[in-house]
Amino acid sequence: MSARTQPADTPYRSGFACFVGRPNAGKSTLTNALVGQKVAITSNRPQTTRHTVRGIVHRPDAQLVLVDTPGLHKPRTLLGERLNDVVRTTWAEVDVIGFCLPADQKIGPGDTFIARELAGIKKTPKVAIVTKTDLADGQTLREQLLAVDKLGRDLGIEWAEIVPVSATAGDQVGLLADLLVPLLPEGPPLYPEGDLTDEPEQVMVAELIREAALEGVRDELPHSIAVVVEEMLPREGRPENRPLLDIHANLYIERPSQKGIVIGPKGARLKEVGMKSRTQIEALLGTPVFLDLHVKVAKDWQRDPKQLRKLGF
Template identity: 65%
Template sequence: MTVDQPDATQWHAGFACLVGRPNAGKSTLTNALVGDKVAITSSKPQTTRHTIRGIVTRDHQQLILVDTPGLHRPRTLLGERLNDLVRETLLEVDVIGFCLPADQKVGPGDTYIARDLAELQRAKRVPVVAIATKSDKVDRERLAEHLIAIDQLGDWAAIIPCSAVRGDQVEELFGVLVEHLPTSPAALYPEGQLSDEDDDKMIAELVREAALEGVRDELPHSLAVVVEEIVPREGRPDDDPMLDVRVNVFVERDSQKAIIIGRGGSRLREVGTTARVGIEKLLGSKVFLDLHVKVAKDWQRDPKQLQRLGF
């Protein structure tokens, strides 16, 4: 009797979605798994506005990570659309990672998401791995209490504590997520590719991340960024090219515009200096970043403006 040998060229490849309430550590965890920065991070909740795909490829295993906006009770049309985006994404993935930060008790927001996931599991049988993020911020006793609370919240395929900042259990989490991916005759993306986000979206996110640092709590939700154009600077030598990147930063009120610009333009210069470092790394070229701050009154509630700003 012959025994079929496993196909050495067969891949396990598919999509995993990280979900959780705002500021649960999803973007930081995405970056840790990928090993590079593909999603912006901030201490401000609801930083992620789009689904970000990070790609991890190792030894005939390819995990495409979808980092989504945090699920929350929406107060604006933008909030409703972000929640819809998350739910649409959940229907298309092979496994879900539910992030619950260890430095915060399991609360109503987590219960709200757990109910959504339970319905999805019944409808589509998508496995859900519960992830206790930010494990480095608590002691062992508090982490054990948190894991028990997570266990009582739902029926999970696995429960994994991890710290994206320290790298604790990140590899173990990768292994658990990959176990739930389908087989594939080949990788879904070329090896070495870390994300499928286009340059315009990544540049906009880098500018928004820089602009979010140190601002008041109400401002992050009112901030939108649109890349107008990326053009080569004329007259530059072939061995020292430069790109002109023109970007518009939109806020909802004149008072917010003043905050972003700062006294004498000082705040906007800081934003430009910080963002330019990431943009030059992304584009592989020197960059002149031209930032303009504009007011789009109440854009979060206006369907036409939401469409113009890419939502």
Template identity: 70%
Template sequence: MSKTPKPTGSPAAGREASAASSSFPSGAEGAGFKSGFACFVGRPNAGKSTLTNALVGKKIVITSSKPQTTRHAVRGIVHRPDAQLVLVDTPGLHKPRTLLGERLNDLVKTTWAEVDVIAVCLPASDKVGPGDRFLVSEAAKVAKTPKIALATKADLVEPERMIEHLAEIQALGESAGIQWAAIIPVSATSGFQVELVADELVKLLPEGFALYPDGDITDEPEETLVAELIREAALEGVRDELPHSIAVTIDEMGLREDRPKDKPLLDIYANIFLERDSQKGIVIGHKGARLREVGAAARRQIEALLGTPVYLDLHVKIAKNWQTDAKHLRKLGF
């Protein structure tokens, strides 16, 4: 991953920082070149993160069958000869039950107000419900921003069901006062119409210069990406009530100094935080077996992402009721 300084903060701040920087190459930019931000929104587990990874071409956002996996806005960068498309994957909009949930919803709505295009993900495997209607009605309030609808998880349904779903999406937009710029069935898993989604998003971007250097696929710090991959590994196979209680922080991360340059080893010391002592045994497992599985799975993903052998040291700690405690939320990066 490139170490070139990158825009941080909101999409708007990123655009301003890029415009002011002379270090970013112009590449193939010229008349008609487009650049800008698009965000994927939807209910939890609507396929937003999987689609982001498919468009970027590399895993930068963790995915899980557990709802509300995404906890912050992750930017993925798609480089094309005619455009640079910056995708902002946001947490799923949901009815919050904790202070963390309220902050995640605030993050989603702030992102909506600052992007160039909003792409609403409505999984074809589910009927349109109250959560979708609420989501679309909220998106409609960002009146001047163009919107497309994506019928995600198209590989999971028969053509007859897809036809019904597309009609439901059209009616949903009409009832909210939204005129969809496009309605696209897509499957990030099979690759069905993923490139078409990119084409339609690019059509709606403004003309401009590249916002990030060639080759960059995200502006997330490596420590954040590593922490998320550890959390993804910890989420697999745990009880339904546990995923929301898991948070991960990186204490220390760096190349081991006594190693030859042709045999590097990246040392990572990380903490998995839980809310209650009773949850500790679930994550650690009998004689530490489950924690070793989490470490092995996370290490494989981290090595694939960074291209460096990894030594991973994990510890499980308790931050009591951290989802509802403002002090703990600050310490954990929320």
């Protein structure tokens, strides 16, 4: 992101900003747009994000660390409860909170629920971010901006800023960074120059596989899919100029009946998941990859504490 022209004596700032909102409010897409590279998986399915993802924005005047959180929602499973706990823990640790509300959807009970919780966090500055402005006409956007302003006044939240953005179109993404930076504390960079995320590579690879698996599955399946990378090892005996990374990963679902949905007729769907995710993984790691995928059943894992621990939650 480009910074505005800064006076020579302007102090350097660094800190954490988290994006919160109900599921599918555009948080992950916005994180990727600000970082300038994909660090968080996206999907049109709600509740795609399952853990906090840090994306790092390097600027001449600041280092802005973005924490993309799962969408806060009414939990139906133990996994849902744990994801909500992750969100609330993150709120308590960041320097500024960005509340994402889609421009094309009226403020609903879910938004009001989150805003009420934010109202109880007194000291942390809050920025209202009206996302997906490319999906709303001018009149709809104006009405949403006024509704967001009213929501803050009704609940006693003083928005530091109200910013309309479109992450997919790139509209006002740079402006948002410019407005977040002054809300950060003064301090040196928190991460080395060039780092775009602190996510372990195995976690990012697992997330890219899950993103590919989420595309085109039936409505009831997305939340039942978890991915664990069991092994990532360079292929032995390969010449230096032709390396190959062997990745072995398991896709876990909750019921045997879901296995056929993920694998598809004659394995076609799983093969497609492998091809799509391999392309993304090779771009991420900068090396050719052999991807070995298997589908396994972990019965009712979203409700089972032991299974959740095994799958990293």
